[in-house]
Amino acid sequence: MGSRVLWGDRPESIRLAAEIIRAGGLVAFPTETVYGLGCDALNPDAAAKVFEAKQRPTFDPLIVHLADQAMIETVATSVSPVARRLMDAFWPGPLTLILPKHLSVPDLVTAGLPTVAVRIPDHSVARALIREAGAPVAAPSANPFGYVSPTTAQHVSDGLGDRIDLILDGGPCLLGVESTILSLAGARPELLRPGSLTLEAIQMVIGPVDRATSSQETAHVPGQSPRHYATRTPVTVLPAPRVWPVLRGCERVGLLAMSEPRDLAGQFHAIEVLSPSGDLREAARHLFSMLRKLDALGLDRIYAEPCAEQGLGLAIMDRLRRCATPS
Ligand code: AMP
Ligand code: MG
Numbered sequence: 032m033g034s035r036v037l038w039g040d041r042p043e044s045i046r047l048a049a050e051i052i053r054a055g056g057l058v059a060f061p062t063e064t065v066y067g068l069g070c071d072a073l074n075p076d077a078a079a080k081v082f083e084a085k086q087r088p089t090f091d092p093l094i095v096h097l098a099d100q101a102m103i104e105t106v107a108t109s110v111s112p113v114a115r116r117l118m119d120a121f122w123p124g125p126l127t128l129i130l131p132k133h134l135s136v137p138d139l140v141t142a143g144l145p146t147v148a149v150r151i152p153d154h155s156v157a158r159a160l161i162r163e164a165g166a167p168v169a170a171p172s173a174n175p176f177g178y179v180s181p182t183t184a185q186h187v188s189d190g191l192g193d194r195i196d197l198i199l200d201g202g203p204c205l206l207g208v209e210s211t212i213l214s215l216a217g218a219r220p221e222l223l224r225p226g227s228l229t230l231e232a233i234q235m236v237i238g239p240v241d242r243a244t245s246s247q248e249t250a251h252v253p254g255q256s257p258r259h260y261a262t263r264t265p266v267t268v269l270p271a272p273r274v275w276p277v278l279r280g281c282e283r284v285g286l287l288a289m290s291e292p293r294d295l296a297g298q299f300h301a302i303e304v305l306s307p308s309g310d311l312r313e314a315a316r317h318l319f320s321m322l323r324k325l326d327a328l329g330l331d332r333i334y335a336e337p338c339a340e341q342g343l344g345l346a347i348m349d350r351l352r353r354c355a356t357p358s
Contacts, residue, residue: 034192036184039156039199049163051196052077057084059173059187060160061201062152064125064209064227065180065319066187067096067170068195069160072106075137078169082139084194087176092142093169094127094210095149098161106133106147106167113237114215120236123153125206125227129214140169146216156201172209173198179260179319179326179354182207186323207316208346213240224255225345227315258356260319262326266333266355268348276334285325287335289314301328311343318347322354 037044039061048058055077058069068085070077072095082089095106100118103110107130110118114128132147141147149167152158161168172180173187173195181187184200211226213233222230222242234240264285269276278284278298285301286292290309292302303321305314325333335351338344 034188034195034198036188036198036200039160039201044199045156045159045163048160048197048199049165052160052164052166052168055080056196057081057194058160059181059184059191059195059198060157060170061184061199061204062096062154062157062170063204063206064152065182065204065207066173066184066198067152067157067168068173068187068191069096069168069170071164072096072140072167072169073135073137074166075139078137078139081169081171084191085171085174085176087171089139090142091171091176092144092148093140093171094212095136095140095147096157096161096168096170097149097151098158099151102161102167103130103149104133106136106149107131108133111215113220116236117213117215117233118151121228121232123151123158125153125210126150126233127210127212127226129212129216129223131216146214148212150210154201156199160199177259177261179262179322180209182316182319186320203316203320205316206312207318207320208343208350211346225349227343227346229342230345231342257353258358259353260322260350261354261356261358262322262333264326264328264330264333265357266322266335266351268335268337268351268355270337272336272338282331283329285328285330285333287321287325287333289336289338292336299334300330301325311338311347314338315343315347318350 127150174190182204206227211228212224214221286299
């Protein structure tokens with residue numbers, strides 16, 4: 032049996048969802064990035080249920096979601112001028128900041144770290160839920176650990192349906208790729224995970240940002256394991272755009288193309304095009320749902336066409352590489 036799904040834009044849905052959060056239950060809700068699996072961030076028993084439902088290892092900390100900037104005092108002990116500038120520029124929005132943690136946040140939420148990850152989602156349903164619950168809401172993506180993130184209520188229901196109390200449906204996520212994570216806990220700002228907010232946009236506001244350049248180097252960051260966002264079908268990222276693989280006739284293979292592959296004969300069993308016009312925003316929005324579609328076909332392999340690692344292309348390539356890393 033699946034869990035209950037309600038339209039998130041109705042006040043009675045928000046009231047019920049907030050009651051569940053306050054009572055220590057789990058509610059999946061839409062954000063502009065992906066669907067989150069939310070619980071009261073200040074309740075360790077509720078957080079334990081999130082880890083259990085997702086089968087998420089407890090060394091992987093959760094992001095705490097706020098309804099407004101005033102709420103930050105309940106979860107962080109200090110907000111530097113740089114942090115404040117970023118919050119003013121990009122919140123609500125897909126930027127997660129790592130700040131010194133307040134004692135009230137349970138160690139389970141932050142995986143024992145002295146810091147906490149926070150953001151304000153740019154989605155009216157998400158913010159209404161947090162405001163009505165009257166507490167910060169800790170929420171990882173609403174999918175079994177390691178699998179492709181959910182961008183529709185149906186994805187949530189497919190992966191975790193019977194493990195959560197309620198799903199709020201807000202339609203497909205507008206951005207489709209997770210938030211950008213920036214640490215302000217060290218001497219210099221450091222990009223921990225590329226995401227929906229581009230590095231270029233952040234640098235326009237605060238100047239240079241350090242970044243680890245490969246998934247190998249970010250492996251020391253909790254939760255940034257090289258393999259993640261992974262399909263069950265093996266994925267290979269092609270060496271360059273428009274460089275198609277030589278296929279053996281007996282293999283059933285799919286292609287995840289960045290833009291319309293005009294020059295292809297019918298050698299692929301299935302082709303999904305992230306953006307017919309080659310628009311990175313559209314590509315990011317479709318990335319996870321198209322990976323899921325191809326994954327559902329029982330193919331032998333999925334080939335993914337790469338894009339340039341600029342702007343949103345940095346986050347798209349990060350997700351494709353992690354998906355393609357062998358287990
Ligand atoms: P998600 O899986 O999208 O919910 O994002 C959670 C990720 O945020 C984790 O896997 C970590 O990589 C990162 N994160 C959360 N809290 C912290 C923290 N205190 N310090 C560093 N990274 C964090
Ligand atoms: Mg996740």
